[in-house]
Amino acid sequence: MTATADAEAAANELMPLAEYLGSVLRRLRALPPLDLDLTQAHGNVLANDVLAPHPYPAFDQAAIDGYAARWEDLSGAGRVGSHPSFGRFEGGRPVRLNVVGDLGAASWRPVRLNPGTCFSVAAGAPLPIGSDVVVPVHWTDQGMAAVEIQHAPKRGSGVRRAGDEVAAGQVLAPAGAYVTPAMVATFAASGIGHVVVRPSPRVVVVATGDELVDVGRPSQPGQVVDANSHALTAAAVEAGALAYRIGICDDDPEGLRGLLEDQTLRADLIITTGGTGTGPGDMLRRVLSRRDPGRGAVEFTDVALSPGATLGFGTVGGEEVPVVCLPGEPGSALIGFEVLARPVIQLLAGAEPVFRTSVKAHLLETISSPGGLREFRPAHVAERRGGGHTVQPLAGGPYTLSGLAEANGLLVLGERVTTAAAGSTVDVLLFDRRR
Template sequence: MKTVEQHIRDVLDLVEPLEPIELDLLRAHGGVLAEPVTSAVSLPQFDNSSMDGYAVNADDLAGASSDTPVRLPVVADIPAGDVSPTAVRPGHCARIMTGAPLPRGADAVVPVEWTDGGQATVAVDRPVRRGNAIRRAGEDVEKGSTVLQRGARLGAGELAVLAAVGRASAPVHPRPRVVVLSTGAELVEPGSPIGPGQIWESNSYMLTAAALEAGCAAYRRGFVGDDPATVLETIEDALVEADIVLTTGGVSMGAYDVVKEVLSRLGTVRFDKVAMQPGMPQGAGTVGESATPILTLPGNPVSSYVSFQLFVRPALRRLRGLPPDPLPVVHARLTAPVPHSPRGRRSYLRAVLEYDSGGGSTAYTAQPATRQGSHQLSALADTNALVVVPEAVTELPEGSVVEVLQLPAHP
C-alpha cells in the first residue's frame, strides 16, 4: 500500500498557488498577500495630539501646582483635520483635539483633566514633560518601510494597515473555490423523509464547512446517486466554479463505487490504497480541459474527515499561497490504552487533547474516544485531536507518550 507521506506529496503535486488578482480591501479579506506592501508615507504623517487638551510650551508650566496654577491665554482652537497654519508663542497655548496637528512652538500637550477647561484662558495645575501626549511623525511607520510581508493572511488588522497607508486594494491569491459532492443512492437530504436502507447525507456539509474553516470559498453541490453518466455530468458542471473538486464516496472496491468507475476512464485520476486507518481508499488527479484538481475521499464520515485534514487541508493552503503545513503536532500521555491497531497501517484515533500543567516534559494528555469506527460520526464533535499509532504498533498501554495531531479549532 501507498504511504501517507507519498499520498500527501502526490496531492500537493496537483496544486499551485492561485494567480494573484487585485481586489478592493473588503473583497481581499481572507486572501493571502501576493507581494510585500511598503508605505509611501510615514505614519503618523505629522506630529499630532493623542488626547484632548492644550498644546503648550513645557517651560511655561515648570512651576505649576494645584496651589499656584499657571494661567495661559488660549490663542486658537485646533480640531482634528485642521489644515490652517497655527503657532504658539511662549506664554500662550492652543486648545487641541485628539488627532489634530501640533502647532509650531508647542512641545507638549496638557490633558484637559489637568486644567479648568478654560476657553479664553486656561489654568493648568501641574507641570508637563516635553513630548507629553504627542504622537510623533513616523513613530508607527517610516516612509518606505514594509508594513506587510508577502504571504500575510488578510484579516481585520491587515486590512486596517493597508487602509492606513492609503491602499484601496491589494494583490492577493484569492480564496480557492472548493466544490463538494457526495455520491450514493442511499443518501437523502436532511429534513426530508427517510425510508428503509436510506441515510441522511452529512459528508458534504462536513467537508464544505471544513473548507470554509480553512479559509476557502466552498460550495456544496449536494449529492448524486450511482448513475455513472449523472456523476460525470455533475462533476463536469462543477468545474466552471471550482479551483478544486472534492468528492466523497464511491472510491473503494465495491460493485457500485461509481466515482472510481467514472474517473478511472479518464486516465487522469489515480486510485490507491493508503496505509492508514480510517481512510484507506483514496483518489487524486485532474479533470476537464482546465486540469482542475480533484480529490476523491472515502464515503465513511470519519474516513472522509480525517482524509480532509491530512490531504485536502495542505492542498488548500498551497492554493491559497501559504506553505502546505500539516496539522500541528504535540506529544501527549495516553489516559487510556489503545488495545487494537492494525499492523501495517497508521491509525488516526479521535481523542480529547488537554493541557496538563503538572505533566512535566509531556505537558498534554490524550483521551482516545471510545467510539472509533469510521462510521461513528458522533465522536467527531467531542474531540479536538488525532492520536497517531504507527504502522508497526498494534497496541499501546495507558501512559504511553504518543504523537498527536491538533485539529483546527472552530473559528
C-alpha cells in the same frame, strides 16, 4: 500466521501517508494572484510583501484631548509626584497659559505656538508647530480663554510623531500572511487601498451514490442520509475556501461525468465523497479512473491510513481542475478531508504551512492502534498548568464521527505503533475551532 500479523502484512502493501501526500502536493501550485480592494482581501493570503508607502501617523498629532503646549512653559507646574507621567518639577504652583485657539481632527491650517500660549486640541488633531506636549484635560481647570495647569507631564507625553508607529517603506505584512481586520486597518491608515492576494479557492462538493437521500429524515434499509456533502462543505469553508454544495449525484456514469465537467467552470477544486472502493456500486472510481483524452483522470490509491484507506486524486475536464475523492463513510470522509483535502485547499490559497499546528501531549489513557497504519483519532487536548498539554482519546474506529463532534484535535499514532501507554508522549493536530 496470526490475525495481527496478517493485518500488518496487508498494511505493508499500502502506500505510506507521507509519501502519498508528497506525491499529491507536488502536483499543485497556488492560484494566480489577484489585486483586490481591502474589504475583499480580508481572509485571503498575501501574494507579496506589503510595504508602507507613507508613514503612520502621517503628521505630528495629539494622542489625547487636552492642551498642546511647550514643555518649557510648564516647568513650574505641580510638584514632585509618584505618578509615572508627572514631570519632576519643583514649585508646586499652577502654570497659567493663554488659549489662542481650538484644533480638531479636521483642522488643516498650520499654526505656530508662541511662548506662554497653548491650543485646546482634540485627539487626532495636528500639533501646532513648536508644541512638544499635550496636557490632559483633567490636569487643568479646563479654561477656555486661559487655562491653569496643575501638573506637568513628561516632555513628549500626549504626542504622536509622524512615523512613530509605521515608517515609510516598512514591511507591514509578509507574503503568505492571512489578511486580518487589524491588517486591513493598518494598510488603510498607511495609504494602501488595494493589495495583491491569492484568491480563496472555489471548492465544489459532490456526494455520489444511488443509496443517498437528503437530510431531514432518518436512514432506512436501502437509503443513507447524505451527511457528507454538508459536513465537507462546512469543513472547506472552515479551511478558508468559497465552498458550494452540489448535493447528491446518482451512480449514472454519463450523468456523473457530465456533472463534474460542468463544475470545472466554477471550481478550483472538486471534492467527491463515496464510490472510492471496488464494490459493484462504486461507480465513481470506474468513471474517473478511465483515461479519456481531454477529460482528465483520477488515480485511486490504497493509503496506510486509518480510518479510510482509499483516496483519489487527479484532474477533471479540459481545464484539468484538481479533484479529491474521499470515502463515503462519514468519519472516514472527514479524516480524509483533514489529511488530504484541507492541505490541498491551503496550498491553492498560498498558505504556509499547509498542515495544522501540532503539539506534543501526554496521553491520559492507554490505547491500541492498528499496526502498519497511521491512525488519526479524535481527541480532546488541554493545556497543563505550568506548561505542556494532555490529550484524552475520544471514540474512534467505527465511532469516529461521534468522536469528531466532541474533539478539538486529532491524536496521531504512527504506522509502527500498536499500543500507546498512558503517560507516553504523542503528537496531536490542533483544530482551530472555537470551543
